[in-house]
Amino acid sequence: MEKKIKTKKQWTVGRVLLWVVLICVAVIQIFPLIWLVDFSLASSNEMFTKGLLVIPQKIQWGNYVKAFIDGHFLLYLKNSLLINGLAVLLVILISLMAAFACKRMIWKMSGLVKTLLLLGMMIPIHATLLPNYKIYNMLGLTDTIWALLIPYIAFSLPQALFLMTGFLDAIPVELEEAAVMDGSGIYRIVFRMILPLMKSSVATVAIMTFLNNWNEFMMASTYLSSPTWKTLPFSVLEFTGQYSSNYAVQFAVMALTAAPAVLVYILLNKHITKGVAMGAVKG
Amino acid sequence: MKRKVVAGMMAALMAAGLLAGCGNTEKPASTSAADKSTSAAATSESSKSESSKSESTASGDAVTLKIFSNLPDRKNGQGLVEQTIIDDYEKENPNVKIEVEALDEEAYKTKFKAYAMDGMPDVVSIWGQPSFLDEVLDAGVLAELDQDAYKDYGFVSGSLDGFMKDGKLYGLPRNTDVAGFYYNEKMFKDNGWSVPETYEDLLALAPKINDAGFVPVAMDGGDGWPMAIYLTDLLERVDGTISEKVNKAVADGDFTDPSFVKATELLKASADAGLFQTGYDSQDYGTAMNLFTNGQAAMFYMGSWEASMALNEDIPAEVRDNIRVFSMPATKDGKGKQTDIAAWNGGGYAVSANSKVKDEAIKFLNYMYQPDKLSKYGWENGVGMSAQDQSAYMTGNETELQKQFLDIVKNSTSTTGTTINDRGPSAFKTSIESEIQNVTNGTTSVDDFLATIGTACK
Numbered sequence: 001m002e003k004k005i006k007t008k009k010q011w012t013v014g015r016v017l018l019w020v021v022l023i024c025v026a027v028i029q030i031f032p033l034i035w036l037v038d039f040s041l042a043s044s045n046e047m048f049t050k051g052l053l054v055i056p057q058k059i060q061w062g063n064y065v066k067a068f069i070d071g072h073f074l075l076y077l078k079n080s081l082l083i084n085g086l087a088v089l090l091v092i093l094i095s096l097m098a099a100f101a102c103k104r105m106i107w108k109m110s111g112l113v114k115t116l117l118l119l120g121m122m123i124p125i126h127a128t129l130l131p132n133y134k135i136y137n138m139l140g141l142t143d144t145i146w147a148l149l150i151p152y153i154a155f156s157l158p159q160a161l162f163l164m165t166g167f168l169d170a171i172p173v174e175l176e177e178a179a180v181m182d183g184s185g186i187y188r189i190v191f192r193m194i195l196p197l198m199k200s201s202v203a204t205v206a207i208m209t210f211l212n213n214w215n216e217f218m219m220a221s222t223y224l225s226s227p228t229w230k231t232l233p234f235s236v237l238e239f240t241g242q243y244s245s246n247y248a249v250q251f252a253v254m255a256l257t258a259a260p261a262v263l264v265y266i267l268l269n270k271h272i273t274k275g276v277a278m279g280a281v282k283g
Numbered sequence: 284m285k286r287k288v289v290a291g292m293m294a295a296l297m298a299a300g301l302l303a304g305c306g307n308t309e310k311p312a313s314t315s316a317a318d319k320s321t322s323a324a325a326t327s328e329s330s331k332s333e334s335s336k337s338e339s340t341a342s343g344d345a346v347t348l349k350i351f352s353n354l355p356d357r358k359n360g361q362g363l364v365e366q367t368i369i370d371d372y373e374k375e376n377p378n379v380k381i382e383v384e385a386l387d388e389e390a391y392k393t394k395f396k397a398y399a400m401d402g403m404p405d406v407v408s409i410w411g412q413p414s415f416l417d418e419v420l421d422a423g424v425l426a427e428l429d430q431d432a433y434k435d436y437g438f439v440s441g442s443l444d445g446f447m448k449d450g451k452l453y454g455l456p457r458n459t460d461v462a463g464f465y466y467n468e469k470m471f472k473d474n475g476w477s478v479p480e481t482y483e484d485l486l487a488l489a490p491k492i493n494d495a496g497f498v499p500v501a502m503d504g505g506d507g508w509p510m511a512i513y514l515t516d517l518l519e520r521v522d523g524t525i526s527e528k529v530n531k532a533v534a535d536g537d538f539t540d541p542s543f544v545k546a547t548e549l550l551k552a553s554a555d556a557g558l559f560q561t562g563y564d565s566q567d568y569g570t571a572m573n574l575f576t577n578g579q580a581a582m583f584y585m586g587s588w589e590a591s592m593a594l595n596e597d598i599p600a601e602v603r604d605n606i607r608v609f610s611m612p613a614t615k616d617g618k619g620k621q622t623d624i625a626a627w628n629g630g631g632y633a634v635s636a637n638s639k640v641k642d643e644a645i646k647f648l649n650y651m652y653q654p655d656k657l658s659k660y661g662w663e664n665g666v667g668m669s670a671q672d673q674s675a676y677m678t679g680n681e682t683e684l685q686k687q688f689l690d691i692v693k694n695s696t697s698t699t700g701t702t703i704n705d706r707g708p709s710a711f712k713t714s715i716e717s718e719i720q721n722v723t724n725g726t727t728s729v730d731d732f733l734a735t736i737g738t739a740c741k
C-alpha cells in the first residue's frame with residue numbers, strides 16, 4: 001500500500017513539469033549535434049533550404065569518404081590525439097605538483113608563485129602569437145610538435161592550477177601528517193595519496209584542457225607549416241574555397257572532429273560537475 | 284636564516300622534481316617521435332641554408348621550393364589550377380620538390396605577418412592592392428622583378444599597376460575580376476521583366492520582383508566587400524573616372540566630395556527600394572549565392588569568378604543554363620556609362636626577397652605565367668578571366684555566360700581598377716567593410732559613414 005502511494009507521488013504535477021523542462025533543455029542542448037550530423041549527410045545545395053533540418057534526397061555518405069581521403073583525416077586525428085593527450089597529461093602532472101607546492105609546502109614565495117602562475121589567465125592568446133612565433137623560429141621549434149605542445153600546456157596551466165589548489169584545500173592536512181608519520185616521502189604523498197583523492201578534479205582539468213585545445217586553430221596555423229603535425233581543424237580548411245566553400249564536406253569533417261570530444265566528455269562527465277563545484281567554493 | 288635556506292632548498296628540489304617528473308612521464312610516449320622531429324627540424328634548418336644555396340647554383344641538384352598559398356582547397360577551382368601547374372612543373376623538373384602550405388585568407392594574412400618577420404617562403408600569394416601591399420613592401424620582404432622580362436607575357440594593359448611601387452614591379456596578377464549582375468534569364472522572360480537600361484529601371488524592378496514572390500538581388504552583405512564593390516561600381520557611374528579622386532580622398536582622409544555622397548545615396552537607395560533580400564546585411568556568400576542558384580532570387584551581384592556557375596552540376600539545370608549577366612547600368616544624370624565597368628586585378632604571386640633559391644623561384648613564377656598555364660587552365664576550369672591575353676584559348680564551346688563577360692571586358696570604355704575598399708590602408712579596409720551595412724540599413728547616415736571611413740585613413 002505504501003509503495004503504491006510512493007509511486008503515485010512520483011508523478012505529481014511538479015514532477016511532470018520538471019521532466020518536461022528537462023527534456024526541453026536536453027533537446028536544445030543536443031540539437032546542434034543532430035543538426036551537424038544531419039547537414040553532413042546532405043549535399044551542399046540542400047543546405048540553404050528554409051527548414052531547420054534538411055531531409056537529404058539522397059544520403060551523401062560521399063561527404064565522409066571525402067573527409068577521410070581529401071581531408072587527410074586519419075593523419076590529423078593521430079596528431080590531434082597525440083598532442084592533446086600529451087598536453088592533458090603534462091598539465092595534470094604540473095598543476096598537481098605546483099598546487100601541492102604552493103598550498104601545502106611552507107616557503108616564503110609560495111603565495112607569490114601561485115599568483116604569478118594564475119596571472120597567466122589574463123594573457124590573451126592573440127597577443128602572444130607573433131612574439132612566440134619569433135621565439136620558436138629562433139629556437140628552431142616551428143613546425144615541430146613542441147610549437148603546439150608548449151603553448152597548449154602554458155595556456156591551460158593557470159586554470160588547472162586554480163582548480164587543483166581549490167580542491168586541495170578540501171583534503172585534510174591530517175592525512176598527510178599521518179602519512180609522514182608512517183615514513184612517506186613527498187612524492188609518495190602526492191602520487192599515492194593526494195592524486196587518488198583528487199580524481200574528480202583531475203578529470204575536470206583533463207576535460208577542460210582537452211576541449212580547449214581540441215579545436216584550437218589560430219596557434220596551429222601560425223606555428224605549423226608542413227602537414228607532419230597539423231591537427232584536425234586543418235581538415236576543415238582543405239574544403240575552404242577562395243570565395244565559397246564545400247559546406248557539406250566541412251560538416252562531415254566537423255562531425256568527425258566533434259565525435260572524440262563528445263566521447264571524452266561522456267567518459268569523464270561523471271566527475272566534471274563535482275570537480276567544478278568543489279573547486280569553486282574553496283578557491 | 285635557517286628557514287630561508289630550507290625554503291630555498293625545497294624550492295630547488297621541487298623545481299628539479301618538476302623537471303624530472305616532466306621528463307619521466309613524457310618520455311615513453313613522445314620522446315622518440317618528438318626528439319626525432321626536433322632534431323630533424325634543426326638539422327634540416329641548418330643544412331637547408333647551406334645546401335640549398337649550393338644546390339641552386341649547381342643546376343640539376345635537388346631544390347625544394349616552398350609555396351605559401353591562399354587557396355586551401357586544392358581539388359576545386361583556382362586551387363586546382365594552381366596545383367595542376369605545380370604538378371606539371373615537378374614533372375618537367377624532377378630535381379625540384381615543391382612544398383605547398385595553404386591557408387584561407389584570414390589565417391593567411393595573419394601568418395604572412397609572422398613570415399614577414401622571419402623566414403618567408405619562396406613563392407607567396409599577394410594582393411596587388413594598397414590595403415595589403417603597402418605594408419608588405421615597406422617591410423621589404425618581396426623581391427623586385429624584371430619588368431622587361433614580362434613584355435611578351437601578354438598582360439592586359441594596366442593589370443600590373445597594382446603590383447608596382449615607385450616604378451618597380453614586385454608581383455604578377457593572377458586574374459582579371461569583373462563585377463556584374465548575374466540574372467536568371469528564364470525567370471525574367473516568364474515574368475515579363477526586362478533587363479534594366481538605367482539604374483532607375485533597376486530600382487523600379489525591385490517592387491515588381493518582390494510582388495512576384497522572388498528576391499530581386501541576392502546580396503552577400505555580411506562580408507562587406509561585395510557592397511564595397513557595388514559602391515565602387517556606382518561611383519564610376521556617377522563620376523566617370525574614380526581612380527584619382529579615391530586616391531586623393533584616401534590620402535587626405537576626406538570623403539566629402541559630392542560624388543561620394545551621391546554614390547553612397549544610390550547604394551542606400553538600392554537597399555531602401557527592397558532590391559536586396561531580407562537580412563542581406565548579415566547573410567554570407569554561400570547563403571546569397573544559393574538564393575540565386577536555387578531559383579529564389581532573380582539576380583546575384585558578384586564577380587566574374589562565379590561564371591563557373593554555368594558549369595556547376597550541383598545547380599539545377601533550369602537555373603544553370605539560364606544564367607546571364609549585365610554590368611551595373613548607368614544612372615540618369617551620372618557621367619559614367621554602363622561600359623565603364625568595375626574591373627580589377629586582385630590576387631597574384633610574388634617571390635620572397637630573402638629566398639635562398641630565388642632564381643628557381645622566379646623560374647617557377649615565370650612558368651606559371653606561361654600563356655598555357657594559369658590562363659589556359661583557369662579558362663578551362665571556368666574560374667574566371669586571367670590577367671593575360673587568352674584569346675588563343677577560346678575553344679568555341681564557351682558558355683553563354685563566359686562569352687558575355689568577354690564582351691563586357693572587350694566593349695568596356697574604362698575600368699575602375701582596384702575597388703574602393705582596397706585602396707587605403709588596412710584600417711580603412713576594415714572600417715569601410717564593417718560600416719557599409721550600417722549605412723545601407725539606415726543605422727548611420729551617409730555623412731557619418733563617409734566621415735568614419737575618412738578618419739580610418741589617418
